[in-house]
Amino acid sequence: MASVTGLDGIVAAETELSLVDGKNGVLVYRGYEAKELALHNSFEEVAYLLWHGELPSTEALNASRKHWAEQRRLPAELKAVLNLLPLESDVMSVLRTATSVLGTISHQEAEWPLDFERILANTLMLPTIIAYHYRRSQGLTPIEPDPQLDHVANYLYMLTGTVPQQIHVKVLTAYLILAMEHGMNASTFAGRVVLSTQSDLASALCASIGAMKGPLHGGAPSEVLHMLDAIGNKENAESWLREELKAGRKLMGFGHRIYKTNDPRAEALRHLMTELAAEDPWFDLAIHVEKVAVELLNEYKPGRKLYVNVEFYAAAVMRAIALPTSLFTPSFTLSRMVGWTAHLLEQTSCNRIFRPQSVYIGALPVSLRNRS
Structure with a gap:
């Protein structure tokens, strides 16, 4: 039996949730192009789409928003546990612990299907958990959710204590929509594997969070941020990028394992930032750096077809809204939670336990070596 390292190219499930077409640069959520959803819809609408299979009516959306606003507050039992965690704990570890606690106090272990x-x-x-721990780690008082704000605006408000600028809500919403779902990635697969044993929601989500914590999967676009900081302004872009390529160093934020052409998520963010470039210098710089970098990559690495990926523009978004680098992966996680849970619902609808094979390559006992 031939082995495939990392299950690369192996189909593990059928799904109605998303199509990730790397060859043609297409990302589809339940029949809609994700880049169009990111430009024209709210976080709440796209979450509803992934969970329920259709965009909500106006009445359903209004009801959902009211329901959402009522469920953001943390139970006292969870706050008590969060208050016991060391302030220096990394946020992803806090999310994993908090998710486990939620499973305990809500008796999730008894539920099947979900x-x-x-x-x-x-x-x-x-988002409330992230903001609660972050503010405590900064010596600040945690802020309760504001029921008048939507999901993304409320997240920024709980972090800063200030109602955010609409431009920042708009670009962060677009990024979070584009990060919601991306096929059978490592964290989604981890959650589905755990749930396929008929385990509980908390266990499956802890597995997903654990996978997301790994730098090869949920690694934040901080290195792109360092690159943009080092370039500083449009006038320095070509000389700085050319020196990096001459030295044989990689330009961060370019190239993708799946997308062999333009990353549709980066396209959507570029389109939005082009509209808003006059309002934020970081958007203007990012657009210029991409243009120059693609030209230089074609010059120095002809035929490689290296295009900008979503992490490049995610860095520009995070820099514009002044989000600390420690919150990059947790912010990605609060969005991907929608995709994970949509997959978990799908798993329960057609469950079969995952049981891949492995190929033994170790030594055999003497008694078995001569067997044909």
């Missing part, structure tokens, strides 16, 4: 209200509660409390 209860959607538990899914919703985990999704809606995640």
Whole structure:
């Protein structure tokens, strides 16, 4: 039996949730191009689409927003545990612990198939958990959710204590929509594997968070941020990038394992930032750096077809809204929670335990070596 390292190219499940077409640069969420959803829809609308299979009506959306606003607050039992965690704890470890605690206090271990209200509660409390721990780690008082704000605006408000600028809400919403779902990636697969044993929601989500924590999967676009900081302004872009390529160093934010052409997520963010470039110098710089970098990559690495990826523009978004680098991966996680839970719901609808094979390559006992 031939082995495939990392299960690369192996189909593990059928899904109605998303199409990731790297050859043609297409990302589809349930029949809609993700880049169009990111430009024209709210976080709440796209979450509803992934969970329920259709965009909400106006009435359903209004009801959902009211319901969401009611479920953002953390239960006292969870706050008590968060208050015991060391302030220097990394946020992803805090999210893993908090998710486990939520499973304990809500008795998730007894549910099969999954209860959607538990899914919703985990999704809606995640930003509050991030903001709660972050503010405590900075010596600040945690801020309660504002029911008048939407999901993304409320997240920024809980972090800073200030109602955010609409431009920042708009670009962060677009990024978070584009990060919601991306096929059978490592964290999604981890969650589905755990749930396929008929385990509980908390266990599956802890597995997903654990996978996301790894730098090869949920690694933040901080190195892109360092690159943009080092370039500083448009006038320095060509000389700085050319020196990097001459030295044989990689330009961060270019190239992708899946997308062999333009990353549709980067396209959407570029389009949005082009509209807003006059309002934020970081958007203007990012657009210029991409243009120059692609030209230089074609010059120095002809035929490689290296294009900008979503991490490049994610860095520009995070820099514009002044989000600390320690919150990059947790912010990615609060978005991908929607995709994970949509996959978990799908797994319960057609469950079969995952049981791949392995190929033994170790030594054999003497008694077995001569067998044909």
